[in-house]
Amino acid sequence: DAGITQSPRYKITETGRQVTLMCHQTWSHSYMFWYRQDLGHGLRLIYYSAAADITDKGEVPDGYVVSRSKTENFPLTLESATRSQTSVYFCASSESGVGKTQYFGPGTRLLVL
Amino acid sequence: AQRVTQPEKLLSVFKGAPVELKCNYSYSGSPELFWYVQYSRQRLQLLLRHISRESIKGFTADLNKGETSFHLKKPFAQEEDSAMYYCALVRNAGNMLTFGGGTRLMVKP
Numbered sequence: 001d002a003g004i005t006q007s008p009r010y011k012i013t014e015t016g017r018q019v020t021l022m023c024h025q026t027w028s029h030s031y032m033f034w035y036r037q038d039l040g041h042g043l044r045l046i047y048y049s050a051a052a053d054i055t056d057k058g059e060v061p062d063g064y065v066v067s068r069s070k071t072e073n074f075p076l077t078l079e080s081a082t083r084s085q086t087s088v089y090f091c092a093s094s095e096s097g098v099g100k101t102q103y104f105g106p107g108t109r110l111l112v113l
Numbered sequence: 114a115q116r117v118t119q120p121e122k123l124l125s126v127f128k129g130a131p132v133e134l135k136c137n138y139s140y141s142g143s144p145e146l147f148w149y150v151q152y153s154r155q156r157l158q159l160l161l162r163h164i165s166r167e168s169i170k171g172f173t174a175d176l177n178k179g180e181t182s183f184h185l186k187k188p189f190a191q192e193e194d195s196a197m198y199y200c201a202l203v204r205n206a207g208n209m210l211t212f213g214g215g216t217r218l219m220v221k222p
Contacts, residue, residue, distance in 0.1 A: 031208050040122070042199055042212040043157075050207060058209065090157065094208050099145045099164065102210060104157040 003027050006091050006105040014113050019078045021108050023091030029103075030096040032074040034058075034066065036087040037107070043090065049074055050096070081112045115140050117202050119213035126190050127221050134185040134216045136174075136200030144202055146183040147210070148174055151197040160185075160198070170194070190220045 004025040013019050023032065030051050035043040035058075045058030047066040055066050063085060065077045074093075078085055091105040116139045126132055138144060148160040161169045163176040163183060174185045183200060200213040 033209070035212075040214055042117075042119075042214040043210075044212070045209055048207065048209055059211075092157075096208075098208055099162065099203050100208050101159045102208065106156055 004091065004093055004103055004105045006089075006108050008108060009106065010109045012111045012113065013081050015082060016080050019081050019110065021076045021078075021089055021091075021110070023074045023076070023105060025072055025074075025091075025093040025103075027093065027103075028071055029093035030071070031094045031100070031102075032068065033092040033094075033102065034064070034074070034076045035090045035092065036060065036085075037090060038087050046076065046089075078110075081110075083112050086110060086112045115202055115204060115211045117200050117211050117213035119198075119200055119216045121216045122214065123217045123219070125219045125221060128192055129189050132185075132187045132190045132194070132218065132220075134198050134200075134218065136183045136185065136213055138181050138183065138200075138202050140181075140202055144176070144178075144183075146174075146176060147201045147203070148172070148183075148185050149199045149201055149212075151199070153196070157199070190218075192220045192222060194218060195220045 007022045033048045034046040049055045049068040089108045092102040094100040094102045118137045146163045150160040151157045199215045201210040
């Protein structure tokens with residue numbers, strides 16, 4: 001479990017500010033994912049990456065930007081935070097291949113005031 | 114479109130009682146389904162997958178293609194089973210999961 005970490009664990013910001021959530025994994029997994037967890041919605045995929053420099057949109061990408069210059073890092077940026085982006089954000093990683101187990105980070109609780 | 118539905122947001126049972134957490138899905142193809150669990154103060158983790166046809170911590174889940182269901186069952190609930198349970202479906206390509214809304218299981222002593 002310690003192989004995937006997220007920072008910060010808690011963040012309070014204001015509407016309109018830019019926020020970056022970090023995700024780091026030590027397994028050299030090719031796939032990385034960002035989800036947001038909201039009551040009643042379960043987890044929804046924001047963005048994913050199949051490899052370094054390859055990213056693609058998930059279900060709810062609007063208002064978010066990702067990059068993946070290195071295999072081990074997958075930062076998520078909220079360009080101009082909105083209150084609707086208050087959520088718990090989870091990063092996950094997996095080996096390549098359909099159905100491979102996804103390993104989740106501890107989550108980042110973000111509050112946008 | 115793929116969709117996973119967990120109709121119960123909260124399920125409360127007594128210790129020793131049988132448990133069934135419901136999961137229904139819609140998917141045009143051969144589905145691959147999972148149950149993930151999040152215990153209090155722990156990370157979300159894989160509980161079981163239908164392909165393995167295994168029993169983990171006494172839980173089993175059978176894929177019923179006719180009813181498009183993948184219900185999670187345990188004959189005798191334990192207090193340590195209290196957690197948030199998510200049913201998930203993997204998409205066609207890559208390894209992207211579509212999650213249900215989750216069911217919180219509370220096992221009372």
